[in-house]
Amino acid sequence: MQKRAIAVQDISCVGRCSLTVVLPILSAAGINTSIIPTALLSTHTGEFVGYTHLDLSNQLSPITTHLNTLGIHFDSFYSGYLASSAQVEEIIHMIDQLCDSHTHVFVDPVFADHGRMYSLMPLDMPKHMKRLCSHARTIVPNITEASLLLDQPYPGDQLSKEIVTDFCQKLCDLGPENVVITDVTLHPGETGIAIFTRGMDSPIFLFRKHYDGMFHGTGDTFASFLLGSLLQGKSLETSARIALDLIHECIRLALEGGEPLRYGVPFELVLPKFWSVLHSD
Numbered sequence: 423m424q425k426r427a428i429a430v431q432d433i434s435c436v437g438r439c440s441l442t443v444v445l446p447i448l449s450a451a452g453i454n455t456s457i458i459p460t461a462l463l464s465t466h467t468g469e470f471v472g473y474t475h476l477d478l479s480n481q482l483s484p485i486t487t488h489l490n491t492l493g494i495h496f497d498s499f500y501s502g503y504l505a506s507s508a509q510v511e512e513i514i515h516m517i518d519q520l521c522d523s524h525t526h527v528f529v530d531p532v533f534a535d536h537g538r539m540y541s542l543m544p545l546d547m548p549k550h551m552k553r554l555c556s557h558a559r560t561i562v563p564n565i566t567e568a569s570l571l572l573d574q575p576y577p578g579d580q581l582s583k584e585i586v587t588d589f590c591q592k593l594c595d596l597g598p599e600n601v602v603i604t605d606v607t608l609h610p611g612e613t614g615i616a617i618f619t620r621g622m623d624s625p626i627f628l629f630r631k632h633y634d635g636m637f638h639g640t641g642d643t644f645a646s647f648l649l650g651s652l653l654q655g656k657s658l659e660t661s662a663r664i665a666l667d668l669i670h671e672c673i674r675l676a677l678e679g680g681e682p683l684r685y686g687v688p689f690e691l692v693l694p695k696f697w698s699v700l701h702s703d
């Protein structure tokens with residue numbers, strides 16, 4: 423039976439992030455993917471000026487109420503970028519209405535990167551997002567979001583294995599079983615991820631060559647590869663490894679292709695590889 427997911431995040435018309443990335447990647451993984459848009463923007467909020475922003479909060483409850491009457495089972499509920507901190511309550515309500523005990527609740531607490539909150543993000547978002555994380559089975563913060571969720575200083579280039587381990591343990595204590603932290607740099611020239619499941623003493627670290635630059639939408643792209651792979655039955659570690667290799671290749675292709683980086687990464691070009699890696703043992 424085909425797996426079914428529902429992705430709850432914004433539509434940014436241009437810039438390859440959130441739903442315009444999540445939907446094709448989960449579909450390429452063979453997942454029947456529904457969406458609930460949280461906001462409609464002309465572009466993402468990084469490196470563009472003059473973008474439009476329509477908060478769709480007033481649609482969330484009516485959509486949820488209607489979908490609830492359909493009685494469908496979602497194998498995964500995936501939340502990402504939210505238009506306001508008030509939307510967190512709506513998302514928790516959606517989880518209550520649309521998920522059952524078998525639904526993999528996957529939360530990407532999208533609100534900050536490189537030590538700073540995104541433009542338009544209310545300052546109380548980390549506090550609210552922390553509540554949402556407590557409802558998740560898996561969360562995928564970057565290192566900036568991890569520190570803000572835990573109300574810890576952003577470690578910057580002081581980051582160490584001990585700090586990442588502490589963050590992973592404390593994030594698990596909020597409720598999730600799995601934590602994957604992205605944008606982990608312990609040594610110059612390398613960036614990677616920390617993969618942690620409750621009960622582990624320390625995370626599994628995976629590193630790849632570091633590319634300089636701001637790569638918009640790569641958190642959403644990484645998370646979508648990870649979830650697609652998890653839903654196809656791969657383990658957390660294998661899925662995270664697949665997602666890391668693919669996002670690394672996307673960034674390499676973005677730099678090679680020469681398109682301005684604000685237009686996101688060419689994830690379309692690695693979808694055939696994603697499909698074949700999902701179908702190999």
Ligand code: PXL
Nearest residue numbers: 439440466467468503540639
């Ligand atoms: O990629 C995260 C993201 C999603 N959606 C919007 C954004 C961003 C990051 O800047 O602005 C609208």
